[in-house]
Structures are given as structure tokens and as C-alpha cells.
Amino acid sequence: MSRTQKQFRSVFNDCESIFLRKHKDYGSNWRIFRPASLTDQMYIKAMRIRTIEEKRVNKVNEPIDGEYKALVNYGILALIQLSLKEEKEMDLPLERVENLYRFYKEEAETLMMKKNHDYGEAWRTMRISSITDLILAKILRIKQIEDNKGEVTASEGVEGNYFDIIIYAVFCLIRLGEDVG
Secondary structure: OOHHHHHHHHHHHHHHHHHHHHHHHHOOHHHHOOHHHHHHHHHHHHHHHHHHHHHOOOOOOOOHHHHHHHHHHHHHHHHHHHHOOOOOOOOOOHHHHHHHHHHHHHHHHHHHHHHHHHHOOHHHHOOHHHHHHHHHHHHHHHHHHHHOOOOOOOOOOHHHHHHHHHHHHHHHHHHHHHHHO
């Protein structure tokens, strides 16, 4: 297993732990969110990161890594919501939520390994602020696709963009962990 894959799994396991603890606290009330609402939540998180990067001041005093973890988990929520769009059941058992989360986590890791191979780990030399900008660009693309009622003519749909956001957020968390440790 490569260093990147180990780091990716470690960071993602932390995100999953947060997600599942919150599910135990709140249940699956997140099922009420429409996909556009999840996209807007992701936008809020990414804009907070960018604002703090630009102003170099964090007045709420909540660490940035929590926002990247939220981006990972909102991305997974969005993918789950899209997969359950025909289902009306709001209260999902913990075991089902765990299975769905892990399915998308594994899909994200597989995609990351393929892209990481092709791009030669370019993310390791990028500024974290540039990766934040990529995340924001992906969110804005999703918003446009949602505003177009899902219609695309020359681009990937929202799912691919959600996966990219998840992967970029994990990369930022890896980089932040390396800078600290």
C-alpha cells in the first residue's frame, strides 16, 4: 500500500468516525436535505476556508481541518442522497448508513488512486489555497448543473464533481497533517 493510500485511509477513517458519531446523535435527519441544500452547505464551508486563508484570521476559532472534514462528509451525504432519491424513508438504520458511507468511501479511494497515478501526485506540490479554489470551482459547477436541472452537454455530472471535492478535501487534510506533524 502506498504512502498516499495509507494517509488517505487514515484521514477518511477520521471523517467516517465523525459522520457515524453524528448519526448516532442526530439520526438520519440529513435525509431532509435536498441535493441543492447540501451543495449550499458545502459552499458555506469552502467559503469559510477561503476567507480565513485570505484574511489570515479565524474569529470563530474553530480549526480549518473541521471544515475540510465537513466537505468530505457533505460530499458523501450528497452521493448517498442522490442514490436514494426515489426512496421516501427518512429514518435509516445505522448499519445501512455505515454500508452506504463505506461504499462511497471505497469508490472515492479507487478514483483517487487512478487519478493520483495519472497526475503524478501533483497535489503534493500545490498550495492548499489552490486546492481550496478547485473545491470552490467544483461546487460552483454543481450549483450550475443543479440550476440547469441536471442537464449537461459536455461535462461530467454532479456525482463526479462530488467525488472530486471529497478527494481534494482529503488531500488538504493530508497536507495540513504533514505541515503540523
